[in-house]
Amino acid sequence: MRTLRPRGRLIRTLTATAALTLLAGALAACGSDSEASATIGAGSSAGTVTVGSLSNGAAKETTLKVTEVKSISADLPKAVADKGELVVGVGALPAGFAPLAYVGSDQKTLTGAEPDLGRLVAAVLGLKPQLKNSTWENLFVGIDSGKVDVAFSNVTDTEERKRKYEFASYREDNLAFEVLKDSTWNFADDYRNLAGKTVAVGSGTNQEKILLEWRKKLRAKGRELTVKYFPDNNSTYLALSGGKIDAYFGPNPGIAYHITQVATTPHPTRNAGKFSGAGASLQGLIAATAKKDSGLAKPVAAAINHLIENGQYAKWLAAWNLSNEAVGTSEVDPPGLPLDNS
Missing domain, CATH: 3.40.190.10 (Periplasmic binding protein-like II)
Structure with a gap:
């Protein structure tokens, strides 16, 4: 995992799994960097987020009640709070990787567990989610340039990546x-x-x-x-x-x-x-990823912990059959894969 690739070489196996499905045609339809969706999700309304929408059978569609928690949104960086939206980056082009991020059954909306969590976190922060789908490499370019606020894209927490990014953990790797x-x-x-x-x-x-x-x-x-x-x-x-x-x-x-x-x-x-995935000596973690010193990891972790405490987090994982990757707490910059295994 010395290069910035999703879960090192593991993602190659995951992508191959996705290719087995009838989603392949829809996934291939999205062939360049783009804004995949700017909505909370199909079937969502004020105060709710629907997870598992347009999943083509990969998830159980579930509507969750989620509203802004002002004590958490008060900690947002001013620039993010002022624009009123959270730009969520996903590196799922060109093919996507079910069940984490892929083009939904309408052949245009980005769906999957990762975009859904981005929508849930944005709701807790009182922000409109703007999802931007790109290639894996361009995901990090987007974070570096400030065009992406935070990535929810199966990024493994590593000590190497901490040199440039800050993390809020949300799933076991x-x-x-x-x-x-x-x-x-x-x-x-x-x-x-x-x-x-x-x-x-x-x-x-x-x-x-x-x-x-x-x-x-x-x-x-x-x-x-x-x-x-x-x-x-x-x-x-x-x-x-x-x-x-x-x-x-x-x-x-x-x-x-x-x-x-x-x-x-x-x-x-x-x-x-x-x-x-980190081996016997360390539990690998998947984490929301923001630019180092952006000030976003803390409120994002607090939003995830709010979702954990109030049950929406467990329902999100269950909808995508990922309950066995649950974390008890979202941590800011937890121990990551060491430099000799990053």
Whole structure:
């Protein structure tokens, strides 16, 4: 994760998952940097935010009551408060990455868990959300130039990024194991439970590195873990449904999304356990990202904590099947991935 890419190489696996869906045509329709949406969301009205709109089956549409909290909005930087809007950056071009950010079923509105949280935070701050969708690289250009106030775009908190940005954490950065729904196997936070299993993983990813380290430890104990590679996620899931592998190890959000897509098929799947994307020694965190010393991280974290305390945060995660990435508290600039693993 030495370059500013969403979750390092993990996002490549997540994007491949998105490509499996019928959303592909809509996602491809958005091919250059643009303002994706300037509204709170389809079906929203004053004092409410609707999450999960236009999700094409990826989320349960839920309307939440959210109003301005003046004790929190009072801490906004004057420049942001005066313009009355929060410019929320999302780096989802060109293809998007379901369920986090992608073009909705109307083929024009940016939807997903990340834009929805941006809308919720803006409501607590008493600001109109203006969503700007760009490429990943241009997302950071937007923050640096002041054209974007804060990014909600699956950005991992790292010590390297803290040199230029300030953070307000809002989700755990997790990997997960996906198995067939009728499988009795669970990871149970112990790599030794992988002994005797056949697991698929994406080549060149962070999760591959972790899995191979576990295989090495198991072999030192005289036990075996078989690691399989497939050219794409479609092939991986065919192998899973056909019983050729026991599990798939990949980014938790992509797995959460795929679970919703196959829930009513002959081969439904489930999550068999998660693991921090930062490894065993640190819980990785996804965080709202603003320019360093902008003064935005503090009120954004306070807004997220308000949503946590009042239950809207849990309902937002549940709508997108991401409850297993919940944090207890949003922190300003929490410990991030160290410089030697950023």
